[in-house]
Amino acid sequence: MRRETVPFRWRAPVFTLAIALALALVPLPGLAQTSSNPPPVTQAQPATTVHNPYGVKPGDVVTYANSYKVKDLVSPGVYYEVTQGMTMKVVPSEHMEWPPPYRDATEKYSQQVRLSPDGRTMVNYVAGQPFPFLDPNDPSIATKIIWNNAFRPITSDDYDLRFYDCEDIYAGRNRPYRVLDYFQIGHYAGYDEVGRTEVEPMPIDPDFKATNRYWLFGLYPILAPENLRGGGFIRYRYENPNKADDMWEWSTGARRVRRLNEGIMSDSVAGGGNPTAWDPDHYSGFNAKIEEYDYKFLGQKTMLASVNAAHSPEITCATDGGASACPENWELRPVYIVQTTPRWSSNNRQALHSKSILYIDNEMWFEPYVDEYDARGELWQNHIYWLTYRDRPVPDARVAIYPFKREFVVGAASTDVQSGLATMCYLPGKNTPERECWYINMGAVGRDFFTTDAMVRAAP
DSSP states (O other): OEEOOOSOOOOOOSEEEEOOOOOOOOOOSOOOOEEOSOTTSOOOOOOSOOOOTTOOOTTOEEOGGGGGGGTTTSOHHHHHHHHTTOOEEEOOOOOOOOOHHHHHHHHHHGGGOEEOTTSSSEESOOSSOSOOEEOTTOTTHHHHHHHHHHTOTTOSSEEEEEEEEEEEEEOOTTOOOEESEEEEEEEEEEEESSSOOSSSSOSSOTHHHHHOEEEEEEEEEEEESGGGTTOEEEEEEESSTTSOOEEEEEETTTTEEEEOOGGGGGEEEOBTTBOOSOOGGGTTSOOSOGGGEEEEEEEEEEEEEOOSOSOSSOOOOTTTTSSSOOSEEEEEEEEEEEEEEEOOOTTTTTOOOSEEEEEEETTTOOOSEEEEEOTTSOEEEEEEEEEEEESSSSTTOSSOOOSSOEEEEEEEEEEETTTOEEEEEESSOTTOSOSSOEEESSOOOOGGGSSHHHHHHHOO
């Protein structure tokens, strides 16, 4: 592997965003009322709408040469990735259960949850999934899906991803593997103050009454590249629908803490001349403040997704320049399709996109991919997440072992399909000292981790 100089670099603040415009899809017919919660609340069933004209089945290997076979089974952005060389191994579909504590919390608390009179936010939420029973004829179904996705079963209390790395690559079929920039992060961590199901205090942290914070997020310290070493940022999300997120970054160059405007969270991260296709609002699917968007339900469909990845750490794709993880397992999954449109409020008026399309697995509740479109209505960015379903994040884990299976994100790629710039992230990293990587709902981080003082002290 050799490093290549980037021919052009857009200089911007360390954490800026590039979200996009979404594709208008026709609602899918034949949808019956579904539930998204495991027993005793009925589990969501696979969608009845299946458009698989080429009969893609387990055992098939999809390459750019036969990519036409999956065009109707993936998003336009994922189809682009396949035409650029990403290969898929189609495997049998597996039923996935929620973590039992999350399932039990859904059974206990979901009946009391409602949307607010204006339909923007939810009230009376405690823990578990807010809206386990979904009716496609409900005019609020899209908003309820988004709230379910925000309080999803993959994490409910806290998480700490230690030592992951990302590589900037130019994607292309059979393109040589050349790294433009290499990033390594010490901690990617979060702490939920509501919805807690596995770690005390449960189900709501008493601090929530004083601060009104739904969750706290921290990404620090940056360990590579050298010109960003020691940097990072912190973000708070509030229950108040009219209160914007609070965000701060530690700039190693200026050696000071700087407050960030929420509007830049939907633009691609760039700092010190280092380009990347990722933006903070899509680090783990759709992370924007829910009340600042409008939502439209576009239907339910059976599509391919990678939710039972075979590799951890993920492997570098040899046939697309290293812009994705391949070959990897993909299976047919039931997916909700939701369009998001910025409300253009004072908080997110800087967002560069006008719509995005979210593809949300309605059994495990995570977006296997998201497509974004620019102001001209053209495909702009694609985000893919490779997940695995097991009782530990890596096969040789010694600490992060659970008494039940749960989902872990093991790889993620964000691609600007117009320029070809891709950022592929490995969770755990390929060359990092911490092999367990994911510590989910184990009390690995507390509220004191998410302060500017802690971020500054952690800078090497």
